[in-house]
Amino acid sequence: MSASTGSLGRGRPRIGLSPKEICGMNVWRRLSVPRPALALTGAGVLVVGGLVTLPVTMAHAATQCEVSYTTNDWPGGFTASLSIKNTGEALDGWTLRFTFPNSSQQVVHGWSARYSQSGQNVAVQNESYNGLVPSGATIEIGFNGLWSGSNPKPTSFTLNEVACNGGGGPTTAPPTTTPPTTAPPTTPPPTTPPPTTAPPGGRVDNPYLNAVGYVNPEWKAKAESVSGGNRVSNTSTAVWIDRIAAIEGTDDSQSNGPMGIRDHLDEALSQGADYIQFVIYNLPGRDCAALASNGELAPDELPRYKAEFIDPIAAIQSDAAYQDLRIINIIEIDSLPNLHANTGSNPGATPTCELVKQNGAYVNGIGYALATLGAISNVYNYVDAAHHGWIGWDTNFSPVALLLKDAATASGSTLDDVHGFIVNTANYSALREPYFQITDTVNGQTIRQSTWVDWNQYVDELSFAQDFRDELVAKGFDSGVGMLIDTSRNGWGGSARPTAPGPTTDVDSYVDGGRVDRRIHAGNWCNQSGAGLGERPQAAPEPGIDAYVWVKPPGESDGSSEEIPNNDGKGFDRMCDPTYEGNARNGFNPSGALPDAPISGAWFPAQFQQLMQNAYPPLS
Template sequence: MNAWNNLTGRRKGAVLASVGALVAGGMVALPATMAQAATGCDVQYTTNDWSGGFTANISIKNLGDPMSSWTLRWTFPNSSQRVDQGWSATYTQSGQQVTAASLSYNGSLGTGASTSIGFNGSWSGSNPKPTSFTLNGVTCTGGTTNPTTGGPTSSPTSSPTSSPTGGPTSSPTSSPTGGPTTPPPTGGKVDNPYVGARGYVNPEWKAKAESVSGGSRVSNNPTAVWLDRIAAIEGTSGSSSNGAMGVRDHLDAALAQGAGYIQFVIYNLPGRDCAALASNGELGPDELPRYKSEYIDPIAAIQADSKYAGLRIINIIEIDSLPNLITNTSGQAGGTAMCDTVKANGAYVNGVGYALAKLGAINNVYNYIDSAHHGWIGWDSNFGPTADILHQAATASGSTVNNVAGFITNTANYSALQEPYVKITDTVNGTSVRQSKWVDWNQYVDELSFAQAFRQKLVSVGFNSNIGMLIDTSRNGWGGSARPTGAGPTTSVDAYVDGGRIDRRIHAGNWCNQSGAGLGERPTAAPASGIDAYVWIKPPGESDGSSTEIPNDEGKGFDRMCDPTYTGNARNGNSATGALPNAPISGAWFPAQFQQLMQNAYPPLS
């Protein structure tokens, strides 16, 4: 799954990069009308700390009358604490006092509505959390203030108690993403649906994980539900790869869990996965009408049920689709007749556009489009054209860019999140690492740098400036005894790269059930600038494809890249596949792989 589709050979150009700047300036005056309104707010402040630095995520909820703009203020307890780079607000700092002012797209907050902002900061000595926040001059206590009497207008919705980390919390329950468990708003979308919400734990995956020794250590992490055929909508009892629960079953289970968000993979385009065979789908390339009426429409009808209006529904839109139209059509090294067909008839572009339009019209739904990974479109010849075709799809079949919350990279793949010992700017004896066999003139060596740069490119081609990126970290940890602890030898550029790279695949084009892989970062909200979350979209332990041909009724074929005896092709430099033996069809439970993923997890499991 998520086949690598690199066009080999030298590529020229510069990396697209953009770094946000901290805006300095004066304080923002309150609107005069605010004095006449019932005011109240609740603020949740969480951080991910490391030595000398941290990422802060702030959820702001308006408990008073509607407002058209807002200004949040707080005071850092420690004089060394600084806001270095922020997003979703304009930040100013004077001494220990910080002001965050709304932007044009998130200033309007109705009663009960929320928004999320964040920043990267620095500190020395300690990093205590602020103890008090004001919104438009009113202290946020979790209740509202009567403009006439100055007293509360209603009982507080949350008490200003202290969390174990010293910050205020509305609930003693901690979410798997590290933030407090708070119900999402029913009026208006939030900027980042992962912030301040607990993810849904699929009970079917949880049971499989706990059937493997040690699986309980990770079985409570949120994973996505894959809707890989029409039958999966209602539930597929007796299926060889997925359980019996359907879309409504999972949504009801999420409500029962008190989850704040649930993740679905929308994955059934006509002529699906046109450049590979392991995940071919049930619909032929000319069955777009059926995709719309029998697949997207029923999913949209269920997700639009008012019963689920308080649940953030996150849809991952069509894995391995649109980038194939750039890299795997006629004239390309990986060109296939199926990719030519779905490009010519518009099945992918119009199918994705239709899905975005139907699902994006639902108030509590957030769509993230799959955008491959750095080892697929990290070359200049692929980077810009892929952004363009993503925009084309987002504005097709009645959709607009407003139906796109963001994009996801590395779905079901193995690319390392960060390469600490190999940088794209490194040289060895005057030779750039880009000239190494592994990097092959790519502009990126890891997913985080790629995702951040690609986000800026997507904004430049017409997507909204507040889009966020997701990175699938379910299988890119690469821990264990084979993990390098320092840079490779400088005897040659290949020795340097191969000796120091975290990603231990034989070739970056290998994508199926990779031997030696490990669990990556656990699901985390807003871990870095421009990144909405690290997520586990590919449930760890579910196969990418069968090692040998296995007849099935799910439309899933056999791809030699899943065969450990295969000696490769042009796409992977005619290298061995590195695939595990005895694997079942894609999506089926593969306990041996799950055991390996836990063994090689990084960060390690305790």
């Protein structure tokens, strides 16, 4: 991905809680491989969700079905997952009906269907995109609900007014017969009383604290393919979900392709990890001011983003099998700062950025992602908040915080769906500048007048992250909101790292001589020459900071150094070309990019070797 490209006006560069209430919108549209669900015993007794009921009478043989109903319960609430298998003829539209055994049970919010409830009776109708169901196909739907006293499962279901009987019955309705004397009672068996302690999946204030992170085996293998890579190959890095195909992946017994979300979650369980990190990165008109990381969805494809990208991700992440994992989602890199920095009168404004600002694709897309994923009790959403070199100016600082709030309250989201924010994602801004501060002066002149600082209010990521957190709280976000800093490539060690302040002859000499960030210009973001691995991931390193993290897996390219035809939709951005002399976004300076780079996201061993060589703190 391209960490960032943009402009900030005046030629400024773009670089680069407590448990929350479950009332969400985990929406899923998927026709999946059928799986075991409801069955008939030898006596013809229907078994649903572990409960036993009397045989049912089928009215029409054309509609037959199997239903699996499972729940993940916590005190007063639950998430229900329903799998509806069509064992009859193909359906063109469907309505599922069932009755709650307990009058206190309520549907609060559902997904992948339209829900209505009258008393204890619930009706579920298909959405426009999943009404056609071939014979043998399975529909996956679900909802969040409330209960008191107990939460027994429904014991019978009808599909298009025909009782689900597991399929395989006669072609005409069988006569009604007296149930066998061995049939169990018609009342549900006693249920387990509600738990008195927090259920699995309840959120903690800091998901990284005292926790073991997931090690992506795919990245681990790449790291170990480079000499010395085993020194860092067991580091937890994020998994990037940057296209629809990445949700399912292609890793199976017939191929050795990329793993999908469920593959990674299963592997995390196998490792005994406490948390796993995903980058959710596929907005319509994605990265509207760059070319290297343009996405697959057009600016007007918000419905597709919801139905084909966010909904399936939520469906997998909400699986009860993963309820003990802390699932951390990094939401849509670079997007919202683009709407402020690359629209209107700013020199870097682009037609695509203007369009997604006008049609609300970014704000509403992120709001939908936050609401849908935030409804899962063990999910933690961290929204991307750029970095100091992008929004550290007075004209950007507060407006971007307001824009983040707009997105956090759009499309059903609330501020409680945001657990925190992340800065410097996939970028190179130094964590600390040890040899100068924003308050320094040289011969009576503030260093803000230097070419490098360019009137910014910040010179490094830590001070920016802490102050921006305060600004977000002032805008209404929870006072316990946490910040993450991506330190994967901002170490800037090696022989070029300064060891003392620069000369005090003038502000430029002072800043340039002492800064550890050795980029040619702060607007350079692609495969930077001289960069090194930064601080290794750690929890709660500083006040207000939940963790230093490696969200960008070191060694994965930001973009190709020349145009490379590919089937992944990856474009060519001149900021990745080492011969490029720049543009208004980087003050018309050379790009500082490494040569011979592959397309964004592809493995770049030469870069990884450099990152290890220039690591700070150094590698042992």
